[in-house]
Amino acid sequence: MTTLTHDPARTAPTGPARNHWIPRLGGPVWLVWRQHRAAFWTLIAAMLLGVLVMVYLRGQTMDFLAAQDPTSRKSGGLPPEFETYVNRLHSIGSYLSYIPVLAGVLLGAPLIAGDLETGTAKLVTSQSVSRLRWLITKLAVPAAMLALSTGVLTAVLTWWWNPLKGLSDALIWTSFFSVTGVVPVAYALLTFTVGVAVGLLLRRTLVSMVVTLGIVVAIGFVWDELWRSLGHIMSVSTDKGVGPGAVRPELPVQAEQQGQGTYFLTGSGDRLDWTTCLDQVENDRAHTACLESKHVIGWSMDYIPVSQMQTMQWLGAGIMLAVAAAVATFVILWGRKRLL
Template sequence: MSTLTSIGNASSGSAPSDAGRDRALRLRGVTWLVWRQHRAAYWTLLIGGVVATAVIVYQRQGLVTYLEGYGYPGDLKEGWEHQAPTMALLRAVSVPLNYLPVLIGVFIGAPLLAADLENGTAKLVSTQSTSRVRWLTTKLGVTALIVGVSTAAVAAAFTWWWSPAKSSNFFLHWADKEVFDNSGPMLTALSLFTLFGGVAIGMLLRRMLLSMVVTMGFAVVVQVVWAYSRMSLANSVTITTRDGMQSPQPEMPDAAYEVDTSYLTSSGDLLGQSTCQSLSEKATEACAAKKSIVGWSVEYIPVSQMASMQWLGASILLALTAAVAAFIVLRGRKRVV
């Protein structure tokens, strides 16, 4: 292993100070080997992250310039949503970002160990002086670092781009996956979880193509489960009226996410909106009196809870990621070839 990772040699003719400086600027040991082996994927992530971040930052400036004509950063005048030139682009960019965790899991996570196990590289590494644990932790650590840095930069830029229009539901609502999963810590947390899930699948199946297919299914299941559980992280707020079922529904704050709207009875029970519908006016009043309907109940989640929901969800995903990483290292310590 030392012959693979040595930097420079005595015949190079470099001065001792130059050689020392050269060593300081280069990766060495297992880190150099991991980078060398996966440099194409790493450079793709890094360059892609830089380009995406630059494009988003540029588009954000265009959005702000447009909104300044409607009163930004204060309250925006009515009608700005119908002519905003970059809002449609915001949605166009957000949709492919939702697939980024899936792509990372399939094309980086699954082959990370499966390819080495299939082609025998893992067996070769195990014959060197480097321990299996160091080899595994270096692979996982370097890959996680690059994925984390790249996705965090893109997510931060996307959050910054979307924030001036966060009070509007016209193009993108904060509770939609196109915003919620691509902003704050969520893009990074989802990417790391699918990454390590793909690595674990590759370690168990030991075949690269099969691991990529199974990881695809795993990543899709993660996205579906997360979509159904995302809003359960909030503490919903309920507002009610007691002016009868013919009274207007209570108004929610701007950009609030509506959980449920129901009729409220005198006993505090909730009835669905289909209750007493499709009846004549007299029959509707009789039905309301019979069921003791006194008003409306609206349950919602304010946009102010978005950040806390994201950090709670990211904490859960990162805890699961740490558990998967521990499983990979413990299993690899006993048997990886």
């Protein structure tokens, strides 16, 4: 009969107990985190600092509004001191607008270019890790960190701005279109992938950063020129004439006027430029006769309402993410064949 004995040397722990429920990084993910941990911790620190600052400033703003007469908030009669809080909101929004630039130049451009320049890429891909897996991990980990930090910051900014909409002309929605909602996240991911692609092609860190800066600035210019075209332009008009005492059309609250200004509306529904009959404006009778000869019956104005803001943001973000996905696909396909 065999007697079973207990061997404490085989069952006793040799070190401190480990919490196996804590996720542990390994393989390419651990390598990417290790390589860029300074940038990642900087992102996390900047996110936390930004959140704390915005929460504090929002609290001050809401305390100020709570101390005001409720009727003054509805009528737009807030004291001049309110502009101080408006300026703070604009300042934070302008700081966050630089996230896409930093994402492309400081995070995207050096990501692969640095590894190619130092030989790290050759060392990694000579191991058991495939190029495809390394490239996907190299893109995914920083992109996830960037999306998380940008999303949190813009969510807090949106939370700060939402209760203030309509309280000041300086808080019109078009001023915050690109720094609230889903747009900043998609914008940052786009410039990040563009920076990675530039670094992969040029293979030199400093040169890639400079070229990426130029491309990101160009992207910003194009975006500023085109994002309003994502909305559906609406019109408001009058048909009571344009002479003395005639009331011009009034835009809905928080709507942004589009086009050149106020147009003349004819009886047939056509619109004439506001410069029509301008050469006779000094003579009231001649000016009136000129407009009557063109059958002008009132004014017309184009605008985009604030109700379209979220739809436009999602549409713009979708376009940016589609382009970012295409650039990321190019990076992976190009890198698999010509990485070294």
